[in-house]
Amino acid sequence: MATETLTKMTGEEIVALSKKHTLFEWSAQSKVDPIPVARAKGIYFWTPEGKRFIDFNSQLMCVNIGHGDERVIRAIQEQVAVLAYANPFMATEPRARLGAKLAQIAPGDIDVFFFTNGGAEANENAIKLARLVTGRHKILARYRSYHGATAGSIMLTGDPRRWASEPGIPGVVHVLDPYHGIERGWDTAEQSLAMLEEVIQLEGAHTIAGFFLETVTGTNGVLVPPDGYMEGVRELCTKHGILMICDEVMSGFGRTGEWFAIDHWHIVPDILTMAKGLTSAYVPLGAVGLRRPLAEHFKTNVFYGGLTYNSHPLACAAALATIRVYEEDKLIENARRMGAVMCALMSDLEKRHPSVGAARSIGLFGVMELVRNRETRQPMAPFNGTSEEMAALGRFFRDHGLYTFVRWNTFFTNPPLCVTENELREAFGIIDKGLEITDRAVA
């Protein structure tokens, strides 16, 4: 019966019924045109009719180990057969083992974890933890960021997805990023840090509990911080008693070629949030990691937080199996090696296609920014908007079996970390042809 329900509907029927009875995110419902998905394996997924797509965005930058890994499937099946659920006041073996495993791979002395259902809830609880530990109220975050869609996380979010939720929770102050968009480019670390310190001074350091930042910014453009920035943020936070809170929901678990992106800078934040790659999305799970001295605060003080599905045994078992896959298949090393190949392929496109204004990547986390004019650097679509050419590029990718995120004037190159060189070349072959569309718009 289960197989029948999975296989009996056509793609068209699935889309029609989904549109009739379910809401799609971030969209006016009449505009959505979802791809019906029936099955997936490795870096590919298929529609019910058998059309194959290269998953060049790991779905939502989350299926890091690739689709359909038998080892994770088995671990989930074994766990569900023994103990699908125990309430969060209980202690289970998957919970115990996952806490201990994360303590091994998280940076420095981050070795205590609170488990959530996903990334937004991880950030939500990080806000709460930072306020409880410091006794301060304000939170700093950056404009070019996404931290989730729940009440607190959407206020941390700096990009336009925040606007409809305003006014939200009080006390969140946004600061500018080192990057100012394709036309204005980058500040140096010194300039950006000076601006940050000025905001801290003006807001009153003693009122600020924490500074949230995506270590490498994700949907707002794979922004790798300039040299010295992360070190400077760490110093400023320490100097002013502000907790440095790295959101690695997207950049964690090998995406950048390290377990966590912050490992590139050998820095230990005070709080680290994660989700997505933690289970590679086989089962929902997020976590907040705390440095040992912060966790000590809750030895005698109550942690006022809770979730029915905190430390869900099925999710913890899936995470343990997923982490084993990263280790057994050396996926973090592969992200580094294939990241170098991808970087070269992207630079090659940048040289040959006049519409490519910037190509950025770190590991297998990449983005290309398209422009109408290489001198003025006018983006191919405006901030928070689209254009005929970007829409046509998206359609081209879809028609040619390449799935990726096309957003504003950018598109992403974020394959699962198990990708091979041949698979990368296949995907970049499609991208190469697609860019002829945007090249025609270049002045």
Ligand SMILES: Cc1ncc(COP(=O)(O)O)c(C=O)c1O
């Ligand atoms: C950096 C970052 N933080 C938080 C979130 C929110 O995670 P979730 O959608 O699991 O709530 C996302 C989701 O894309 C993200 O990219």
